[in-house]
Structures are given as structure tokens and as C-alpha cells.
Amino acid sequence: MAISKVELFNENEILLADLAKALSHPARIKILQILTDMNVCMCGDIVELLPLSQSTVSQHLKELKRVGLVQGEIEGQKVCYCVNNKMIEKAKEAFAKLLSHVCKC
Amino acid sequence: MAISKVELFNENEILLADLAKALSHPARIKILQILTDMNVCMCGDIVELLPLSQSTVSQHLKELKRVGLVQGEIEGQKVCYCVNNKMIEKAKEAFAKLLSHVCKC
DNA sequence: ATCGTTTATCGTAAATATACGATTAAATAA
């Protein structure tokens, strides 16, 4: 694209779009589910559960961290990742609000 | 990317990621709100409410149509767009399900 | 001090997304 016009929209729309972007790849959705369901928090463990390389999984984790859906705590040489309940809740409310508003059911 | 690995994930994850992708640009969120709030359905009317060109808005509408969040009905030379309540509802449930599952609040 | 483990980052290639103006296609109006 020539230039990004994202900054011409308002806070709320940008936040929601940003959260949606973070959820816009199946690997990242899977990662959230893995962090919830399996008793797993390390990048290496996630790599073993996905058909992707370590560097690619690390990139996906970075994207999830970027918007705050996931946090990483350093534990020696490892990093323990977990979902950030506050931001998950915030995302849940934001999507529900938009989609309820938009749907006249 | 060398190759897409999206097909290595399951239906549910792909659907959700696809819906998220459609919502991952502020302009498309705004378009959903415009179709709901303003008494407007034509592409041209939407263009006037956004800082984007007609061709760009048409592309965004195409993306929303692709996942079924929006429908377009041809009315002579115009096309009347509207949100597809069924898919909006489906999206609402899908996001709520994922984010409720993932959040242990 | 060296070696293994773990994760992040770099470099790179290819796909996709975003934006625009120009053009096309289809319907209506003159």
C-alpha cells in the first residue's frame, strides 16, 4: 500500500482491528488454546504441538504478546507463556459489543 | 511466506481466523458500523463517510462479503449492502466461545 | 571454561494486503 490510513480511524476501531489481527491466523488461535488446555507454557512445547518451526512459533507468540493477549515470564533460560486474562476479557467484551451492536437479531 | 500452512489447522480455527482477518482493518469495522447506524447501503455513500477512495472501499466490501459478514443486493445500477445477521451472530458466538474458553475468569 | 538448552532475532524469500487512478461493465436517463 502507498500509505497506511489506519491512523485516520478512532481508538476503538483501531484497538478492535488490532485484536482481530492478532487472532487472524489459525496458529495463533491454536496457541491460545494450547496455553489453556495443555499443561504447557514453553515455546518449545508449543513448537512440538504445531507444524511450524521454532522461529515461526516465536513470531506468532510475539504477535500475541504485542496486543497483550499473552504474557511471557522469564524463568532462567526458559520463558513461561500464559494467556493474559484481563486482555482476553477485554477482547471478549469488545467483540461482543461490536457484533451485538451490528446485529439486529 | 514460502508456503501457507493454514490448511494444516482444523475447520474451526480456520473459520475463526478468517472472520478475525475480515475484522482486522479499522475501515472494515467502520463499514459494519456505518451499515448499521447510518441509513446507508450504497458503496458510494460509504466512500463519502471514509477517507478512502472508491476502489479501496470496494475492496474492503469484497473482503467482508468473502466471509459472509456482509451481503450485496443489486438494485439496478446500484448495489445495496447490508450486514448479514446470521453470520454476524455466528461470529459473535465463535469469538465468545473461544475467548470464554481461553479465559479462566 | 565449555557444552547443551531455550528463546529471540536476523536475513531472506514469497505471499498477501492496502491503496490509488484508470478502466470496464451494466443500468438508467436524456
Add this chain to the structure above:
DNA sequence: TTATTTAATCGTATATTTACGATAAACGAT
């Protein structure tokens, strides 16, 4: 018929995303 209106598509430029292997950085173990 010709002109106008409306939306889609084409062509193009640039940015971003996705993916990988290689490397670096940081820590723990030997």
C-alpha cells in the same frame, strides 16, 4: 443512441505477513 451514474476490476506500487534456517544471547549444567 449517447451520456451519466454506480460499482467492480485491472494494473501497479509499496508495506506487511508468513515461513524458514542460521545465528545470537542468556542461562544452567558439567
